[in-house]
Amino acid sequence: MxxxxxxxxxxxxxxxxxxxxxxxxxxxxxHGPLARRLESRIRTISAGALASSERLSILKQRQLGDATPLERALKLLPRVQGIDRFLQQAGMQWSVAGLVTTCAVIPPLVFSLAMFSSAPLPVIAMLALLSASLPVLYVRRRRAKRLRQLERQLPEACDMLARALRAGHAFSLAIDMVGTEFAEPMGGEFRTTFDEINYGVSLNEALANLAKRVPIRDLRYFVIAVLIQRETGGNLAEVLDGITALIRERFKLFDKVRVLSAEGRLSAWVLGLLPFIVGTLMLFLNPGFLEVLWKDPMGLKMTVAALSSMAAGVLWMSRVVALRV
Missing domain, CATH: 1.20.5 (Single alpha-helices involved in coiled-coils or other helix-helix interfaces)
Incomplete structure (x- = not known):
């Protein structure tokens, strides 16, 4: 050749x-790790910042530069920034448009799949409508789990800040050390706070943004203590040690309360889910057995009364076992 x-x-x-x-x-x-990390930090600052409106408007324009028409329409709705902050607190990469689209797509799919069963049309329609709340419940569960992780990591973060201050470092540098060396998700939140300080936001404002992004009561105590110390003076390391001891003692009491209320919470789950599980099994095994509940007028009244009683009972039991420490 x-x-x-x-x-x-x-x-x-x-x-x-x-x-x-x-x-x-x-x-x-x-779509790489660095791009995702940068986008997440930009969206976090945009979701929880309390900086000037001029700075936020520039950030939002850059964020919406290549937005879809649905995202632009959602930005015009009131309180949409709160939904975006809700997604950020869950630690998810979803956008508001993605959440709305998912909630709109799931009900037709559930309705189409449920049409192959022998369930009545009103029941199928009700289940399809209820399925629209599944993405919101998933995000809410992820948010609660992430906030619990942040709450558990807060004492160790305060200890690291106190050690850095005793070693002679400035408070802003101590925040950078926590953001660099601490595990997620607490490390990411402190990195965002340090980035805000580098971008020109005052320390007081950056700490206020941290308290807004992470709605944890103990973290608010930490922010308030730091802000008061900056106004009045004093040994900040000792203040952080006191906050850490208080948080850990509260965790011990909270864990003890959880153990004592475990039986009540388990009973609430069993009593709340058992009727639906048994009804679903009976609907597939013997569909004609439950037809009286939606074909007979008295059966409909009994069904409504039973569901109302169960809802009231679950609400009452959840309030009984929801103890705050």
Whole structure:
């Protein structure tokens, strides 16, 4: 074969390799770990910042530069920033438009799948409507789990801040040390606070933003203590030690209360889910047995009364076992 053929093969191979490398670089710049981390920190600052309106407007314009029409329409709705902050507190990469789209797509899918069963149409429609709340419940569960992690990590973070202050570091540098060396999700929140300070936000304002992004009572105590100390003076390391001891004692009492109320919480779950599980099994095993509940007028009244009583009972039991320490 001629040398031109071998040269063409080599050049084609080099072109394919360069194309693959270019595609990887493009994907990594848009969807890689560094890009996701940068986007998450920008969205976190946008969701919880209390900075000036001019700075926030510039950030929002950059964030909405390539937004879809649905996202632009949602931004016009009131309190949409609170929903975005809710998603950020859950530690999720979902946008408000993604959450709304998911809530709108699930009910038709559930309705289509439930049509293959022998359940009555009103029951199918009710289940389809209720399924729209599943993404919101999932986000709420993720948010509660992340806030519990933040609450558990707070004493160790205060200890690290106190050690850094005793070593002679400035408070802003101590925040940077916590953000760099501490595990997620607490490390990410302190990194965001340190970034705000570097961007020109005052320390008091950055701490207030931290308290707004992370709605934890103990963290608010920490922020209030730091702000008071900056106004009045004093040994901040000793103040942080006192806050850490108070938080840990409260955790001990809270764990003891959880153990004492475990039986009541388990009873609430069993009594709340058992009727629906048994009814679903009976609906698939013997569909005609439960038809009286929606075909007979008295059966409909009994069903409504039973569901109302169960809702009232679950609400009452949840209030009984929900003890705050």
């Amino acid at each position: 001629s040398p031109i053929f071998y040269a063409s093969v080599i050049l084609l191979f080099v072109a394919v390799v360069l194309a693959m490398e270019g595609a990887y670089i493009w994907w990594n710049s848009r």
